[in-house]
Amino acid sequence: MLFDWFVLPFTLGLAYLLVVVSVKFYCWIKALPYSEKQKLKKAIFTTKSLISFKEIVMESLLHRKIFKVNPLLGYMHMSLAFGWLLLILLGNLESRVFNHGEMGPPYVPIFFRFFNPNPTAFAFHHQFSFIMDLVLVFVLSGVALAYYKRLNSNTLGLKRITKHIPADMLALTALWFIFPLRLLAESFTSGSLGGGSFLTANLGNVLNSFLPSEILYYPFWWAYSVSLGLFFVALPYSRYMHIPTEMLLIFLKNAGIEEQNSHSGFTEVELNACSRCGICIDTCQLSKAAGINNVQSVYQLRDIRYDTQDLNRSLNCLMCGRCDTTCPVGIDIAGIRQIKRNESAPGLAENYTYIKPQPVQHADVIYFAGCMTHLTPSIKKAMVNIFKNSDINFWFMDEQGSLCCGRPQLLAGKNQEAKILMQKNKMAIEQSQAKALVTNCPICYKMFHEEYKLDIPVYHHSQYFAGLLDNNLLELNHLNTSAVYHDPCELGRGSKVYKEPRQVLNSIVALNQPNDDGEKALCCGGSLGNVSISSEQRTLVTKQACDTLLQNQPEILVTGCPLCKKTFQKVSDTPVLDLAELVNNSLISRKQKPKPLKKLEKIDQVLNSLVPNQTADLE
Amino acid sequence: MPDFGYKIAKDRQIDYDENKRLIFSEVAAWEPSIYRCISCGTCAATCSAGQYTDYSLRKLILLVKRGEEQEVITNVSKCLLCGKCQLACPMGVNTRNLILGIQNAVKKTTYAV
Amino acid sequence: MSKTVLIIGGGVAGLEASGVLSKLGYTITIVEASDRIGGKLNRWANLFPTQRPAEEVLNYLKFQLDPNTSIITNTKIDDISLGKTQVSATLSNGNCIQADAVLVSTGFEFFDARKKEEYGYKIYENVITSVDLEQIFKDGKELKTSQGKTPKRIGIIHCVGSRDEKVGNTYCSKVCCVTGVKQAIEIKERIPSCEVFNFYMDLRMFDRHFEDIYKKAQVEHHVQFIRGRLSEAFENPDGSVMIKVEDTLLGKPMKMNLDLVVLMVGFVPSSSSVFLKKGLQLETGNDGFFTPADEHYKTVCSNQKGVFFAGACTGPKTIENTITEARAAALEIATYLNQN
Structure with missing residues (x-):
């Protein structure tokens, strides 16, 4: 059997790695909630696994998403991941072909050139040597870029790079040494014993001309093995744990498993799947606009993974969800932050015994303005006017100032408090016997829509207007003006409502497109998600977002959230309007000009029920 | 002082010398914008909780500053955290974090006792 | 030929300074953006604290104006720049003005x-x-x-x-x-x-x-x-x-x-202050009002030679303070022009 003592560091390291990773995987899957385990069982022998496999190739090996961020950065990641894999696979193939199909111990293909320095008898010797050298160049180019990234990250599209912990630095150093050491070991071998191809043979000759290759090659094989072993041992405790974990995560996600309200096995998988690439640092507006560089998701995830508690860090986040959309691994970052907040439950338990049952009124549609809307009366007035104009029998549930929907409590990690408020509001909603709930506040919308589990549909006003327009219950003048639409975080990324506000706006104004739009839309800075930042820091975020939106000089800045509106008003010289105000301004009064209704064929059944007066007219 | 066998009812005065103001020092470190408050009362006027119960953030801040800790403790857990006060405050006090800070300080100091 | 002073803004500060400078023998041009001189006084009925009619003060200011003062209303400044000893301005009516000193008396606007x-x-x-x-x-x-x-x-x-x-x-x-x-x-x-x-x-x-x-x-x-x-x-x-x-x-x-x-x-700073700040390279505070050369003893001087301030362009002010400051500015301008 082929053996030399120097293979031990590598072999032991690999064995250690395999054991640790297997144990970790086992524990995480075991710690999945029952319902999620069932999902996994169902999914494992279906096409979902094939999809996962494809995704692993695209993301874990080729790093498609990182290519989208920056091609050079993508190439760096791809050359390291895909290149290394090629090196292993081709090395195995070479070894197998050479040994006539015999497997041998796992270190043989890794150290193939040591054991078979100049296999002249081997038929495909030159071809294999050439390919292996080529792949090594490929990998080394990635390593060179990684060195360079430390010096000048801007070239690779990163303004700021992650600050790493000692385990990461150890693994990183080992990783950085692996391939150059392989190059030198193979070159020295080639220099003294022959063999190799365009890279190793030539470099070997050059080195041999002034260095004693025959003495040096053996220590370099040792060094190569040691650096591999060191990397494998450090891997499970460093960010490189993402390499195996990311694959597991892809399987779990495709099986439909997601974050729950508390820390689960899936959370552990997500935490370990973070490669700390640092793309989220540049995406974060706190970093870009306010110069806050130590709270980003990469650090938050690391904190939780290593259990270093920092409550302030978990509260210092706008919860805008932008990093979720750029994370190349697709980690549910907002979900994990929320779990962290839930667990730490800052402050004291609140005492809401003073809240009495809310007064109730029967109506077809409930209008819930929300706390913030009481500070933007123009929106309230517009909403009421639009309802009246469309002859909707509505109840302005919080006309006199209301109970909060509960989302701010939820965002602060106060789940129990949120439940109490939800219960009080839900009771009033149910008693009113309304058939739908409309709110102009995306924060309330997300809460009613996702958490309340109401039996009636919940609409953001943009959706409601779109419905009214489709059903000819709303007729709007096209105003001769240009506008830009700001996606509120809770509505866009938070609730995936992008289409309806634009649909309504397109019938009123000429919409122009800002740089960061839709899923990439910036946060206004007013977010309730962030508890920590100062008013001045918020303003910095707001100014930058506002400048981005107004870059094409629209006449109006439109949004669909009272908090966004109020926040932008502080810094914007361009008028800031809510969608409701714009609709109200362009409203053609139905009282003055009755319009014959078209035959309603394709009406969404739910919207039909919103307008009983009108459907009655039709019959 | 001789013991007469009975106690005089607690003085209504704020005993500034006697009061410890432990909560205040905690809170000021957690959320320094407590120093910005000018007691205008906008927060209390807009407060959703204040409609239903005796709760005023303006008062709570003053109680914290004076060291009237017992009263702080009885009043600190009524907030709905809706953030309206933060949007209304003319001085830029970070009210939600301030309230969480007072609660955390109460938690810490009462446990310490 | 007497030296010339350009006064930007024909409100209380601009009118008072103009009157004093005329008496000292300088040639004055007042450029006023609105259709009439007198500034915010035109919109006020009675003045605090005595409730005297605003018109009395307005009449005084107009009365002491020199008849030779050139008053250009309904006109904005399109371009302004500082030379070595002179300031030159292009007006929205197309005319160009050269002056030996300029007084910024652009006042304020009401908060929207x-x-x-x-x-x-x-x-x-x-x-x-x-x-x-x-x-x-x-x-x-x-x-x-x-x-x-x-x-x-x-x-x-x-x-x-x-x-x-x-x-x-x-x-x-x-x-x-x-x-x-x-x-x-x-x-x-x-x-x-x-x-x-x-x-x-x-x-x-x-x-x-x-x-x-x-x-x-x-x-x-x-x-x-x-x-x-x-x-x-x-x-x-x-x-x-x-x-x-x-x-x-x-x-x-x-x-x-x-x-x-x-x-x-x-009060909010006049909307013209952003433009003037750029053209004359003046300094403003975080509040947007102009910053004088010294907040105690050079309140009417700017950071630029030949550019002076009077009135609410350097912050909210009462009418009596504005008038006092306008006179101080006039004196400061006269001293400056005599030295040059």
Whole structure:
């Protein structure tokens, strides 16, 4: 059997790695909630696994998403991941072909050139040597870029790079040494014993001309093995744990498993799947606009993974969800932050015994303005006017100032408090016997829509207007003006409502497109998600977002959230309007000009029920 | 002082010398914008909780500053955290974090006792 | 030929400085953006603290103007730059002006109360500003609600757009406190049966006679003062306005229905100051007002030679302070021109 003592560091390291990773995987899957385990069982022998496999190739090996961020950065990641894999696979193939199909111990293909320095008898010797050298160049180019990234990250599209912990630095150093050491070991071998191809043979000759290759090659094989072993041992405790974990995560996600309200096995998988690439640092507006560089998701995830508690860090986040959309691994970052907040439950338990049952009124549609809307009366007035104009029998549930929907409590990690408020509001909603709930506040919308589990549909006003327009219950003048639409975080990324506000706006104004739009839309800075930042820091975020939106000089800045509106008003010289105000301004009064209704064929059944007066007219 | 066998009812005065103001020092470190408050009362006027119960953030801040800790403790857990006060405050006090800070300080100091 | 001075802004400061400089023998050009000289005085009926008619002061300012002063109204400055000893300006009417010194007396603008949306200006019919109220007084009209009724209860809201970081103005506008008191008295003089409430954070009665009218408002006119800042206003179906404040001295939240709400709007820097700052390379503070060369002893000088300030362009000011400053500026300009 082929053996030399120097293979031990590598072999032991690999064995250690395999054991640790297997144990970790086992524990995480075991710690999945029952319902999620069932999902996994169902999914494992279906096409979902094939999809996962494809995704692993695209993301874990080729790093498609990182290519989208920056091609050079993508190439760096791809050359390291895909290149290394090629090196292993081709090395195995070479070894197998050479040994006539015999497997041998796992270190043989890794150290193939040591054991078979100049296999002249081997038929495909030159071809294999050439390919292996080529792949090594490929990998080394990635390593060179990684060195360079430390010096000048801007070239690779990163303004700021992650600050790493000692385990990461150890693994990183080992990783950085692996391939150059392989190059030198193979070159020295080639220099003294022959063999190799365009890279190793030539470099070997050059080195041999002034260095004693025959003495040096053996220590370099040792060094190569040691650096591999060191990397494998450090891997499970460093960010490189993402390499195996990311694959597991892809399987779990495709099986439909997601974050729950508390820390689960899936959370552990997500935490370990973070490669700390640092793309989220540049995406974060706190970093870009306010110069806050130590709270980003990469650090938050690391904190939780290593259990270093920092409550302030978990509260210092706008919860805008932008990093979720750029994370190349697709980690549910907002979900994990929320779990962290839930667990730490800052402050004291609140005492809401003073809240009495809310007064109730029967109506077809409930209008819930929300706390913030009481500070933007123009929106309230517009909403009421639009309802009246469309002859909707509505109840302005919080006309006199209301109970909060509960989302701010939820965002602060106060789940129990949120439940109490939800219960009080839900009771009033149910008693009113309304058939739908409309709110102009995306924060309330997300809460009613996702958490309340109401039996009636919940609409953001943009959706409601779109419905009214489709059903000819709303007729709007096209105003001769240009506008830009700001996606509120809770509505866009938070609730995936992008289409309806634009649909309504397109019938009123000429919409122009800002740089960061839709899923990439910036946060206004007013977010309730962030508890920590100062008013001045918020303003910095707001100014930058506002400048981005107004870059094409629209006449109006439109949004669909009272908090966004109020926040932008502080810094914007361009008028800031809510969608409701714009609709109200362009409203053609139905009282003055009755319009014959078209035959309603394709009406969404739910919207039909919103307008009983009108459907009655039709019959 | 001789013991007469009975106690005089607690003085209504704020005993500034006697009061410890432990909560205040905690809170000021957690959320320094407590120093910005000018007691205008906008927060209390807009407060959703204040409609239903005796709760005023303006008062709570003053109680914290004076060291009237017992009263702080009885009043600190009524907030709905809706953030309206933060949007209304003319001085830029970070009210939600301030309230969480007072609660955390109460938690810490009462446990310490 | 006498040396020339360009005065930007024909309000109180510009007119007073012009009068003094003419007497000292300089040739003056006043460029005024609006259609008439006199600035904000044109929009005011009576002045605090004595309630004398604003017209008296306006007449004085116009009377002491030299007939040879060139006054160009309805004209803006399109371009302005500093030479070694001269400033040159291109006007919106196409003319070019060369001057040996320039006085920036661009004053201020009123805070746009629509920015304080929760107070309902231009949303609720019965919410007006102190400027609107003064216009009613000036026009000699009767004070009515938008429904045409005589108001029975009026609320005067102080600090609208001042001392409020939510609208980006953290400074005190200085004169709204006393204006609020003055207008409260004037309302009571017209409608004695009307209840008038002033809602304030702090009342800054800093100058001579101010305290007197504060006392007069309470003792003679029974104006009530409530220490609390308005958080928001609601409109009732009858058009009256319900406001929410905390009566901070009682420590209780309070709501009150008002027939009319008057917002005491503060000062904001003139919109021209951004342009002038760039053209003349001047300095402004975080509040947007110009920063003088020294805040104690060079209040009328700028950081640029030959450029001087007078009036509210360097921050909120009373009329008497503006007039005093205009004279100081005139003297400073004369000294400067004599030295050169």
